[in-house]
Amino acid sequence: MSEDPVERVLVVLADSGLARLPEVVAGLEAAGLRVDEVLDSVGVISGAVAVDAVSALAEVDGVEAIEPITTFQLPEPGSDVQ
Amino acid sequence: MTTADNGTTGRYLVLLQDDAVAAGTKALNQVAGIRAASTADAGVDMMSFDASQGVVLHQLGVAVVNADEEQAMALARAVVEPGPIALLEQERMVYAIAAPAPAEEPTVSDESVFTWGLQAVGAQLSTATGKGIRVAVLDTGFDLAHPEFAEREIESSSFVPGEEVQDGHGHGTHCIGTACGPREPSEGPGYGVAYEAEIFAGKVLSNAGSGSDGGILSGIAWAISNNCPVVSMSLGARTRPGDPYSRTYERVAARALAQGTLIIAAAGNESERQNGVVAPVGHPANCPSIMAVGAIDAQSKIARFSCGTVDKIGAVDLVGPGVDVHSSWPVPLRHNRISGTSMATPHAAGVAALIAQATGARGLELWARLTQTAQRLPLPSTDVGSGLVQAP
Numbered sequence: 001m002s003e004d005p006v007e008r009v010l011v012v013l014a015d016s017g018l019a020r021l022p023e024v025v026a027g028l029e030a031a032g033l034r035v036d037e038v039l040d041s042v043g044v045i046s047g048a049v050a051v052d053a054v055s056a057l058a059e060v061d062g063v064e065a066i067e068p069i070t071t072f073q074l075p076e077p078g079s080d081v082q
Numbered sequence: 083m084t085t086a087d088n089g090t091t092g093r094y095l096v097l098l099q100d101d102a103v104a105a106g107t108k109a110l111n112q113v114a115g116i117r118a119a120s121t122a123d124a125g126v127d128m129m130s131f132d133a134s135q136g137v138v139l140h141q142l143g144v145a146v147v148n149a150d151e152e153q154a155m156a157l158a159r160a161v162v163e164p165g166p167i168a169l170l171e172q173e174r175m176v177y178a179i180a181a182p183a184p185a186e187e188p189t190v191s192d193e194s195v196f197t198w199g200l201q202a203v204g205a206q207l208s209t210a211t212g213k214g215i216r217v218a219v220l221d222t223g224f225d226l227a228h229p230e231f232a233e234r235e236i237e238s239s240s241f242v243p244g245e246e247v248q249d250g251h252g253h254g255t256h257c258i259g260t261a262c263g264p265r266e267p268s269e270g271p272g273y274g275v276a277y278e279a280e281i282f283a284g285k286v287l288s289n290a291g292s293g294s295d296g297g298i299l300s301g302i303a304w305a306i307s308n309n310c311p312v313v314s315m316s317l318g319a320r321t322r323p324g325d326p327y328s329r330t331y332e333r334v335a336a337r338a339l340a341q342g343t344l345i346i347a348a349a350g351n352e353s354e355r356q357n358g359v360v361a362p363v364g365h366p367a368n369c370p371s372i373m374a375v376g377a378i379d380a381q382s383k384i385a386r387f388s389c390g391t392v393d394k395i396g397a398v399d400l401v402g403p404g405v406d407v408h409s410s411w412p413v414p415l416r417h418n419r420i421s422g423t424s425m426a427t428p429h430a431a432g433v434a435a436l437i438a439q440a441t442g443a444r445g446l447e448l449w450a451r452l453t454q455t456a457q458r459l460p461l462p463s464t465d466v467g468s469g470l471v472q473a474p
Contacts, residue, residue, distance in 0.1 A: 008294075008296070010295055010296075010299070010330045012329060012330040012333045012334070036296060037296060037300060039299055039300060039302075039303040040303075041303045041306045041307055041337070041341070042299065042302060042303050042306065042333070042334040042337050042338065043333060043334070043337060044299050044303075044330055044333075044334055046295070046296040046299065064329065064333065065329040065330060067328055067329065067330050069294050069295045069296060070294065070295050070319050070328075070365055071292060071293070071294045071295075071319070072287065072292060072293045072294065072298070072317050072318065072319050073291055073292045074222070074251065074253050074287060074291030074292070074317070074424075075291070076291075077251050077252040077253065077291075079420070080420060080421055081351050081387050081420070081421045081422050082253055082256075082351075082420050082421070082422040082424050082425075
């Protein structure tokens, strides 16, 4: 799997999934998610997954949505508008 | 119906005490000899007025009555005595509302004592200081060696792999200065809104100014677990018209609100209004449960770069001062003057901290108080939402 293209994703849990977090995390790992971080206070798990396995994550019970990770970039420190 | 020259009708409105409509109707007769019909009786409405001396609108607890001078005096006396008659007012003529000419907003330009931004949000007039309120600023970190913050309580954490909290960019130090900086710095005008708030500096953007959702969400979780009522996020990514908002951030923000944490984020700087281009509110400020802040200048005009509401989603909720904003900057410079919705956002976050301290409001109640007390501006709501944030 390590040669396959991977996507970094956010997994947001439904309230029902948040109530049984360890079980859902195990389900996500079984579906191919390499977990970076579990943020239990907000019900979000970040991680990486093979591109062709993204849809399988969405099928895990208790998952509300899978979204790609966005990156942010500020202007240079010397810019007038930041 | 006679019409007086002073905009009144010659009739009177009599407010009755709560749950005293029947007693009040009787009192009108006893006190002033006015026999009023009540809409509680079949067939009585305001059209019945000509046939009687008054009409009691029983659902409102208000009577509209004809009264001569002597009767009006008698009613006025009844107001100050115990009984069912609570208030007497002259009935007024009302007209369809015509648009008034927009008033020219006063310009704030004297920065000898306080920045124009502090004055525009009325921070210098407020007795609130932010004391006891934790404000998390998720940005490029903070200059922990800045001399104007030497006495302050500062918690910090870095969510950028391989980088310390120390701000190698400047943006985070500027934002923290506006939200929580001093009122009497060693030089220049006072620039901090909530100058006694507890500072929680979360580094989620690198010294090169870049970051990603993972670090930002970790920062939000850190703020929640530290019971910060206010999270200020002067960051965002460009969106295109029609883009949906992030379901992840929306869920996160709603869960944060439920735990007493309000997330305030920059609307974005992608507009070019001088060219007629208004860009949509960026990610994640476009989420309904995240408060999106646009920028105005010292003349209360919308900043040319400030993103606007262009879709059914992604509303600008409020505006703050965001043009030529003087605040702290890492040493050796110490101060810098820059523009952006990034600068407007910590003004709103600082005001949120003042309101949180003054009222005890948290979460959605804090959101409501911010919008309720905002100063309305003669500008499109799609650009400024409820208007300019105001200190309590």
